[in-house]
Amino acid sequence: MDTLTVELGERSYPIHIASDIFTTLSSLMPVLNGRQLMVVTNTTVAPLYLERVVQSLSSIADVDTVILPDGEQYKNLDTLNSIFTALLEKVHNRKTTLIALGGGVVGDMTGFAAASYQRGVDFIQIPTTLLSQVDSSVGGKTGVNHALGKNMIGAFYQPKSVLIDINTLATLPDRELSAGIAEVIKYGLIYDADFFVWLENNMAALMGRDQQALIYAIKRSCEIKAEVVSKDELESGLRAILNLGHTFGHAIETAMGYGVWLHGEAVSVGMLMAVDLSIRLGWLEDSVADRARALLMQAKLPVVSPDEMTPEKFISLMSVDKKVIDKKIRLVLLTALGTAITTADFSHEALGETLLAV
């Protein structure tokens, strides 16, 4: 088992990465605040893992469950409320612990439910998709979408631990594996050129679900995320680089309807837009665009924007991004392979050209 730590003083927590952890889950759990557990999962994950998880946890606590509908289109206040309803119907008190068993949507909603239920209870992440294992389960960003913008409602709220069982990736649909790899590639682009090269050399193994390759990719991704989050938990600066491609990507997701494009798919196109704009501004050498495109294509990810997305539509949707300040769109761009900055220092013309080009 590999164990990393997200260093946040009193709120530090471990990330355990291993295969086949569900049967020994109770031994990996942090000390519980009380004797109640609520496992939150969805209709896709429940038939696969819920029984084993509940069985293992029943030895240490009273376990209740709530099963949400599956999909980004359900990541809203109504579904969140169904978690509160389950907690109240089962009379969970403020010493309860919530467990997120599922992908990024389940994790984000469970985390926000934990942040808000009785003004805050503990929660634990058990991410079951590659995307949630390398990104959304680590770092404490929780929340739901609003019809007018993605992740606009939420809280910074850290889990007590993150438990990653890479065996869950065996049942993950190909399209979701690819979506997770988009975020893995992101870490190479923004923070670690050597890791980017490793991905160029090992993409075939990752796509073939080679266990050792997956473990390394997850571990390195979590290390980078943990390091960035430790330095800037509340995103007053550095942390924003984790959003490479996300401002473009959120616009695609919002415009197409939540759930039509997977988050990682939209981020794939968004990262290529960020790379394209960085090159247009003269900050990045041309070859990075080809290398990034080739790697994303090898991961079977989309590399062109959907036809429906005009530059005007992009600009309109990007104007409600959380990084917008005083009506200026701010973007994460690259100054080298492995080095990112957040900036509003680009011309509208260059941005317009990028929106047409990718």
Add this chain to the structure above:
Amino acid sequence: MDTLTVELGERSYPIHIASDIFTTLSSLMPVLNGRQLMVVTNTTVAPLYLERVVQSLSSIADVDTVILPDGEQYKNLDTLNSIFTALLEKVHNRKTTLIALGGGVVGDMTGFAAASYQRGVDFIQIPTTLLSQVDSSVGGKTGVNHALGKNMIGAFYQPKSVLIDINTLATLPDRELSAGIAEVIKYGLIYDADFFVWLENNMAALMGRDQQALIYAIKRSCEIKAEVVSKDELESGLRAILNLGHTFGHAIETAMGYGVWLHGEAVSVGMLMAVDLSIRLGWLEDSVADRARALLMQAKLPVVSPDEMTPEKFISLMSVDKKVIDKKIRLVLLTALGTAITTADFSHEALGETLLAV
């Protein structure tokens, strides 16, 4: 002008108490994070004060407004979502500041909206009812109700400042003035026997809306609340005493339907139940029950539980209270006039007798 400080380290903030502050509002505002303000109010308060507030604030920022329906029955996730919709439609960014202009419902919802919008923006309280001026605007408890329990969804999130204009009390309906006085009496019961005596001597002046009496009652109430909150912001112990009568009161509010009994009215009956139980347990001298009842009656507050509320109904609704741990109901009780504790150390029989007696 009187100014107190809620001492919370980096998150300390001032409470300003004065008459006629709306015209000089811009000079009392803390330094704003950005140039955007969103004033949240309701259909009752808007016609009275919104224009003056917006006019005064327009000199320092771009001001937008959102007007909520008035009443505890609208303190829910749907109404909260309408605040997010207004913020997104007007393209407010994460440097915006929300202003709660209204009573406790507006303040609680605006505070939770600020805690959750883009994972946290600043907010300022301008409470316009006595209840919100002496209680809910101070201390950072924010949130909304769930159909199955009051204030079950929310966050601890402190405002940047609290601005109290006692002139707003001139337009407050009698019933709401009384509801606010219930919380004022609470401070005497739990923390300050001298203040309780002062209230016995000055209740006629308060009910006659005497300015000096109101200012003193508000100031002393805010001082006590600020002191308790400074010692225990997240209610791990002491702070719970501020809930004297609230576990009983929330049960009445939930059972009768939100908004039928005002919060302060339900707390009035609840405090008498807490006093009755404290006396039954032999912790408190008998005379306190008569003095508390007389004072509450002088404030035109209800002193008997509604007929619909059977002991069984009370017990069932009190079991989802936030102070319940391991299925034990915990209550704030008095060990002397001016001294309160939170305890589960009472028999079901004594509680049952109290529920029948008051």
